[in-house]
Amino acid sequence: MLKLSRQEIIFLLILCVTSFLISIPLFTQSIRLDEAQSIWISIKPTPALMKTVSEDVHVPLYELILHIWMQIFGTDILTVRIISFIFFGLSLPIIYVLFKESKDIKVASIGVMFFALSPFVLWYATEARMYSMLIFASSLSNLYFLRFLKSNSQEGKLGYFLSTLLGLYTHYFFLFLIFSQMIFLLTKLFLISFRGSNFKQTFRFIFSQPTFKIVSLSIFIGIVLFLPWIFYVFKSGLAANTQPLIPKPSTFNIFQTLMLFIFGFQTNIAQAVLVSLWPLTAVCLFLIFDKKHKNYLEHGEYFLISLILPIITTFLISFIHPIFLSRYLIFVSPMLFFLIALVLSDYIGNFAKIFIPMFMITVFLFATNQDISAANPVRENYSGVTRFLNIYASYSDIIAVTAPFTVYPIEYDYHGMARIDTIPSWNRFTNGPIPPFSKNKLVSQVDGYQQNYNHLFVIFSYDQGYENKIQTYLDDHYKLLYSKTFSYGLSVREYQLRYG
Amino acid sequence: MRITRRFLIINMILAILYIVWWLIPGHVGNLWLYNFLLIGEVYHLLVASLFWHTIWPGERKDLNFFLKRDDFYPSVDIFITVAGEPEDVVKKTVLAAKSIKYPNSKVYILNDGFVSNKSNWRDIELLATDIGVECITRTVGGGAKAGNINNALSQTFSDIVVIFDADMVPYQNFLENVIPYFSDPSVGFVQTPQYYANFSKNDITAGAWEQQELFFQTIMVGKDKTNSAFLCGTNVAIRRICLNDVRGLNEENIAEDFLTSLAIHQHGWKSVYLSKVLSEGLSPEDPLSYVKQQLRWARGSLEVLFGYNPLFKRGMSWSQKIEYLGSALYYLNGVVVFIDMIMPILFLIFGILAISSLTTFFAVFFLPFMFASLYTLNKASEGKVTFRAISFSQSLWFIQIMALLSITFGMKIEFFVTPKKKQAGNFLYLAYPHMIYIILIVIGSVLALFRWGFTPSVATNISWGVFNAILFIPFIKACGNWDLFYDLRHKSLVSNVKSTETVVEEV
Helix, strand or coil: CCCCCHHHHHHHHHHHHHHHHHHHHHHCCCCCHHHHHHHHHHCCCHHHHHHHHHCCCCCCHHHHHHHHHHHHHCCCHHHHHHHHHHHHHHHHHHHHHHHHHHCCHHHHHHHHHHHHHCHHHHHHHCCCCCHHHHHHHHHHHHHHHHHHHHCCCCCCHHHHHHHHHHHHCCCCCHHHHHHHHHHHHHHHHHHHHHCCCCHHHHHHHHHHCHHHHHHHHHHHHHHHHHHHHHHHHHHCCCCCCCCCCCCCCCHHHHHHHHHHHHHCCCCHHHHHHHHHCCHHHHHHHHHHCCCCCCCHHHHHHHHHHHHHHHHHHHHHHCCCCCCCCHHHHHHHHHHHHHHHHHHHHCCCCHHHHHHHHHHHHHHHHHHHHHHHCCCCCCCCCHHHHHHHHHHHCCCCCEEEEECHHHHHHHHHHCCCCCEEEECCCCCCCCCCCCCCCCHHHHHHHHHHHHHHCCEEEEEECCCCCCHHHHHHHHHHHCEEEEEEEEECCEEEEEEECCCC | CCCCHHHHHHHHHHHHHHHHHHHCCCCECCHHHHHHHHHHHHHHHHHHHHHHHHHCCCCCCCCCCCCCCCCCCCCEEEEEEECCCCHHHHHHHHHHHHCCCCCCEEEEEEECCCCCCCCCHHHHHHHHHHHCCEEEECCCCCCHHHHHHHHHHCCCCCCEEEEEECCCEECCCHHHHHHHHHHCCCEEEEECCCCECCCCCCHHHHHHHHHHHHHHHHHHHHHHHCCCCCCCCCCEEEEHHHHHHCCCCCCCCCCHHHHHHHHHHHCCCEEEECCCCCEEECCCCCHHHHHHHHHHHHHHHHHHHHHCCHHHCCCCCHHHHHHHHHHHHHHHHHHHHHHHHHHHHHHHHHCCCCECCCHHHHHHHHHHHHHHHHHHHHHHCCCCCCHHHHHHHHHCHHHHHHHHHHHHCCCCCCCCCCCCCCCCCCCHHHHHHHHHHHHHHHHHHHHHHHHHCCCHHHHHHHHHHHHHHHHHHHHHHHHCCHHHHHHHHHHHHHHHHHHHHHHHHHC
16 A cells, blocks of 8 residues: 655654654643543443534544544543544655655655644644544545546555545545545546537546546445435534534635644734735745746646645635634645645755755744744633632632533533533533523523622633623623633633622 | 647636736725836736737648748848957858858848947958958948848849848758748748857856747747747848838837838738747847847837837738737836835835735735746746746846836937957946845835834735845846855865964964
8 A cells, every 4th residue: 555665664753753742742732622522522422422423513433433542541631632643643654655656755755744844733633633534534535546547547446435435424624625636537537538529528528437437436435425424414403503603714814724734823913924925925936937847737736726626615615604714624734735845846956955944944933832822822721721720719619611612621621619600501411502692691690600609710712702791791790809811812700709 | 738728718817807806996005006006917917918819829821832842942142240249250150151051042241340330340351251252341321230231232132131140150951941931922031049059158148048938939939820920130031022112121220120020011921930940149148238138129129119009000910910019018017017116115114005905815816817827928938937037027127117218208328239249347236226126125124124013014015025036136146246256255265274274284
């Protein structure tokens, strides 16, 4: 499957170890909301797990694997995160071989290095979520798809089918990869056949091609095998109550996604500045089309299409129903690194000698900033919150979490005596959605607290549109004793309810 | 692989979408600057459209000639135009012209050294005697190179005349390849490419050649398909009656070739461009000669645009008019480059913004258009475009503006013959405008960062400034005499070694 020389294996092992060492600060970070949710779901018995996932916006394979993993190794966050890193490590040789078979060893080495050290990729390689598994599945799919095309439909059939199935059960966004592959194949066949013939002849030619038949059949069987899950999701109500609140994207998000792949999560201002540097990419276009250098599009056309198409498609769909999230698009990140490596590898010489180390140092600095900066907008210091609560909240106090679904990471780490509630009040153990926020209910809920508790600790994170209303009401009616921000958008405010 | 119609259509759609962005209301910052930029973008679109017209795939079908006909040997006079070029350069060309395989040709040196006060005009006459060719020395000036050729035309009688510059060394098979086209009686002239044998000598020769390569291997090939290839002054064979029809070469303008071609096409003659290297020439070897050559071409083309607008000429097809317009319009590029390059400075130093929009919204329209345009250029030129050629084209903005100003205000520009020998010295001063620009961008960036911090607007404008600066770097590099810098570095290394040796001796 993957033919690697000893030197290549050593190179990939060194790369994997380097990535691991760089990721240590990430491994030791606080549990994040999504991770807590994954653990909360995966810890359940299988039928309940399947039911909960079907009511969520994901597919169940990762949670099932995590379920087995936790049965064996336990639920400690560090242990749980290891599974993602394993998928990341397994992706390295696949991506290396994919790049090598698409161009050469030089491009493969540079490309896989960029991938392995990407702050964004490492963030999700150490997060207890399905994203590194999605990279693994999509890389396999890309490898077999291109092998299949290159071998004139001889090699990679089974591998492509299995990786398609794996991908479909890993994340819904895998469908966008399949879509890109089909578009690429159809365009290629169309361009071969269209010259000198009419549309009817062209379509007859395309449909008669074994490449088209086998790819279509693999996708068709994959989707048929995926249908039971879709029916199950339909039966469970189409995740109508648990879909995350995703804003409509702007063109900024397209560029931000590409920047994130390279530089990782930075402060909002830093991200805006990095995106604003886009005119420099126009210079890169000049370098790409320079005579002295090879025709990149010959080698990079598939990578370009499978990078751009999923991003553009999800962007456009988001105007009907917002689904655009950078992390859902992580599976296209290897494509970007291939294209960068393809261009850079051709500029070997003084330029590359200076540029590649400079680029790596810059990326490393950004990675460090991502990992340690408190202003990182995706860093969620729930551990800090629970440490604080463990010390200051007693049995006579109450903790209220808003938004309600952020209760999972608090519960995971909080071992104190205070009761934990959510605003709005939500019973996770009964069927039904999170209740909507209402001012009247808030008043009666807090009045109820006042009867029984001395202090109210409100945890604010993931504003669902009512965070300010809650804070204003509490500030106006109760005495604020203390407030602290633990990470970007995550804060605790302590109020005096009564004097005990 | 040549560009396909499909891709050109995609490119056009992307260009239209890009222009649509400019027309969407709500992007206007400073109205005046916005309008300047808009005019620039419309110009870009116009030039791009004319380029697409040139490279639109197709075959030429209007010619009717015999590639092989044993009895077709019209008489040919080979004119070698000389105006002070060194004898060794001229000698090489004359000897090569004499050795051209053809039964019915005669070589002439058209010596303009006397009327242009060149000290070696007598040496050229002696050279002609030594080699055994006729020398026609003008004694009454006027009309520059065109006047020189017209003077010779009045003294000779062949069916076909072939013109070579003094430094264009023809191959033996020149006439063998060119003459058969004249078997079609409607063909007025056959133009062949200019190949620079010295292209690898330095950055200037390389850059000049890369620009020529795009012109001769892509643009002229495209023009030929619509019977719009024009005279390029050398390496060309012209039917005498065709020249008589238009009363010889045009002497009113320094772009005599361009205007003569225009007249020839107006009279219904056909032109042929034979894309085969049949002679070798010399590119300007130093920045000053190169810049002078470009200034001459710019001035000539702009005079044509304003004084002899091809669109209003009768007797030509619309395709021909469009092709002529495309060639003349190219030299307005300098004004557009200037507008584009001062925008970041105006923001960074004075805080004036021409555009008020989400920068990434603009990028979504701009980058695909840019990508498609560069891809088209790359494919149409069969991968021959270089960053240096683009850099040189963009960096000549100051020359093109000078040419425009000189025409607008009627200032005289001396007619320069492009020197064929390298001029000595450091020509970094030619890149002073570009270096001043880079300094202004650095100062502006520091000021803006100090005043507003690293905001997205500052970042975008700095990026545009850097973008322009990067485009100018190959030209700056070509203009400077960096040997001096390397010599100093070498001397310093040597002195370090010597001082080390001294210390060792002392020890």
